[in-house]
Amino acid sequence: MPNPATITVHDNGHSFNLPTLAFQGLPSTLCKGCGHNSITSHLIEACKSLAVNPYKTIKMSGIGCSSKTPAYFLSASHGFNALHGRMPSVATGAMLANHKLLCIGISGDGDTANIGMGQFMHICRRNVPIVYIIENNGCYGLTKGQFSATADLHAHLRRPGGEENQVPPFDLCEQAITAGASFVARSFAGDKKQMIALLKAAIAHRGTAVLDVISPCVTFNDFEGSTKSWDWARAHESPLHELGFVPRLPEIEVEQTPGEPVRVQLHDGAWITLKALRHEEHNVSSRASALALLEESHENGEFVTGLLYLNTTTPNFTERLTLVDTPLALLSEDMLRPKPEVLEKIMQTL
Amino acid sequence: MSPALTPVQESPAEIQPAGFTPSVNDLAIKVGTVNGSGSQSANLAILRALYSMGIPCSGKNVFPSNIEGLPTWFHLRASAQGYVGHVLDPRILICMNEATARDDVLALRPGALCVYRDDFDLDPRTLRGDIQFFPVPFLKLVQEAYPPDKTDKLYRDRLRKVVNMVYVGVLASMCQIEMEAIEWGIRREFPGRKARAGEVNINAAAAGFRWAEASLPPERPYTVARIPGSWNKILIEGNKAAALGVLFGGASVLTWYPITPSSSLAEYAEDFLKHHRVDANGKCSFAIVQAEDELAAIGMAVGAGWAGARALTATSGPGTSLMAEFVGLAYFAEIPVVIIDVQRMGPSTGLPTRTSQGDVLKLHMLGHGDCRHLVLLPGSVEECYSFTIESLDLAQRFQTPVFMASDLDLGMNLWLTDPFRYPDRPLARGKVLTKEDLDRLGRFERYRDADGDGVCERTLPGTEHPLAAYFTRGTGHNEKSGYSERPDDWKRNLDRLARKLQTARPQLPAPVVDDNPHARVGLIAYGGTHYALVEARDLLAAEGIETSYCRVRALPLADAVFQFIERHERVYVVEQNRDAQLQTLLHAELCGTLANRLIPVNHYNGTPIAAENIVRPILAREQSPCTSGWPVAESAHEIDRAHPSCEPSTE
């Protein structure tokens, strides 16, 4: 009988029980009703239901309300709240040191689309294995509501004076796709079912998995008309497909139902099933199709959610570097320092 | 305000240089060529020939920020006394570049010899009468050795390079460099598949040699002679030496962004790692990433250091500025990472291909808030190697950023040195707790100073233990690494970081002190200034000024440096920067009137410091001690004869 207060983690040939507390974190200090809190709880659910090994997981973030959240989940994992906009490089370095870790990166729209756009594009380009979650509220929460680069055109600041935003936003999913991320999805903090399915799929993926999640800031950007508000997102969310996630269960042969439009196997053997609700013609393995879909949705003023793009064959960054199997961080001296003869031979060439 | 930052200059009385007297094994040659004209093999062939004759020698490239077409100079020096620092006045000038011939000739000291191409429009002989001129028919000679070949489309291009070998032969005759040694040197420059090209080049050198033997007057005022005995030296640039430090220091993650003069360090390291750290299955025990900028380069190194790698990045001044925020974070979050700064002339792009020691103070304090970092100051190519290894270990032991401040002169020029020794200590891992340690201890607090040395224990991500995890942050934190804004937590943490620095201080490379019991005058220097300083001491002694010498090798400063100052009446601090950066640090820490003993000697025109740059201001000051004010600037005379500035660069 499994104890509901513990979760059995299987990892690398051994298994052990962990208290569910190990998957939770400290109490959130964010505003009540903040979308970021919802994302945190979906993430905990996803990790619990996949029974990820928290000891082999790292939580990386930049700076912002969103970037504080790694303190609120997976307390048994190492975390690093780094610099504003620079989480991608720190995460890349950590994965170089230990490519066996699962990396969950949390960022905000300011953190990613403003100060961190360069590093964001480059982590996508390198396809570093990371679940990259953007908690997108269209503003800077932590510094009190200034516009970010995902703020709506013509939006007004929530303060006396209410200056207008004169420049159109970036679509971070489009950016991620063009930059080379191998898993790109959009979701809404209020859509628990879709979020959990997407998070599980992203965790099973071994490449850069970008999740752009609309996450309302109740304090600075949750007013009528804001496309990053709870009401607007609920009213305009237009899921692409019914998304299913079938974990790797060796004893069960995954059922092949004829008529299912898309079914993709992920790196760890799990499956994603996508049952199209709209846009039947969208092909998740085509960047062009994904970009066309996103552009179309802008024109129609809708907000498509779901898995937009997936490529499970392109190698990730640590694979490209052909690293030895043992994580670099754990290599012994005889692996790291060549023998004296090597030095002697080099000396003879100089 | 610290007086050390006052940019006041004062020129002591000009000292007129005398002409040269004939010499054996005291040679200084300056070769003026055009960037990209392939003179490097010719210059290195001479250097190798001198080396194989047992004569201490050095070669320096003084080159513009340009790929092709702008003037460049190579300075060769051979000295029986072992002086290998820069020298201001060449005895022999080789003019291959008409664009600089005039300035180069005018800058010569009387008695010098000038070899030039006889196809110049300019006749340098009209410029002055106190030096000897030797027009050489370069084109005719090279075509004899390497006849035109209509079938070879690259002939003209090749000819342009081979022509340089003609001056190698002329110099061999002029200075009595053995032709066998020259041939050996050329063959070393053209190994393996290039051997055929090597023979063409040997022919060109021979043509130059034969012409000079037949055409030059019989006097040979500046010659070299073999120094018998065996010596086993290697010829290496500091950047390559540091790259060997990367290899043997067990570095596992190297990140970088191209910037002169540090790029070759990363490129050499990549080459070494790919040859010696790939297993039979083609798997690498290292990762190298050319990042998108220096922010990402340091970010990756910090992430890798946090997760347990021996991580480093290499850059130069502008790159270190971009790294400042990360260095501040790594200092405060206590993450091991090594940053090698091969210094160039700043600010901004400054003179990207000229040398400087202008980053030292900044590196020591880089970041925001209270920051003090460990900075190693290599003074030789050997130290570029051993200090790279040392920095990787120090970073692990003290869980902090460690800088190695090399410079362009050390990094990109070739130096003779003894072969490097294999490290005699195992790789340091620092206080890293494993799963077993945690089982045994039953507790772990990331920032608790259990040993009282300021250095805490850490765990690596991936450690399978319920106590292992902690949350790394740049925000205020308590011993358990929990978020804290409590004044006592903040202050306790900062104080502990200061204690950690004090623990590290005596464990850094100690200053090298040469005390002269008769000396009232002390000299302090660091880095590549060493070579000029050693020579300067002998020149000062010849003028009756005995000196002691303290070579600083690390920051924060060791007690021995302060004790050295206490033992001397006057202490000249010799640096290759304007603002007397090391002296500023000394001022900050010296008690009472000791600071008044310090007198700065600063060289900062982009050329490597020469003994004369040190001797002249010190002599002026010592010979008329009542000279008011300081700093002691170089004389106007020297500034006049510095390298003529080149065209604005494209950078």
Ligand SMILES: Cc1ncc(C[n+]2csc(CCOP(=O)(O)OP(=O)(O)O)c2C)c(N)n1
């Ligand atoms: C280098 C630097 N510049 C500015 C800041 C101030 N700052 C902190 S958070 C933030 C914006 C965060 O916005 P976002 O990433 O969207 O996160 P949110 O709070 O909205 O979740 C800024 C500008 C900083 N911490 N570091």
Ligand code: SF4
């Ligand atoms: S300010 Fe906005 S983003 Fe920040 S915690 Fe509050 S609701 Fe969330």
Ligand SMILES: [Mg+2]
């Ligand atoms: Mg935001």
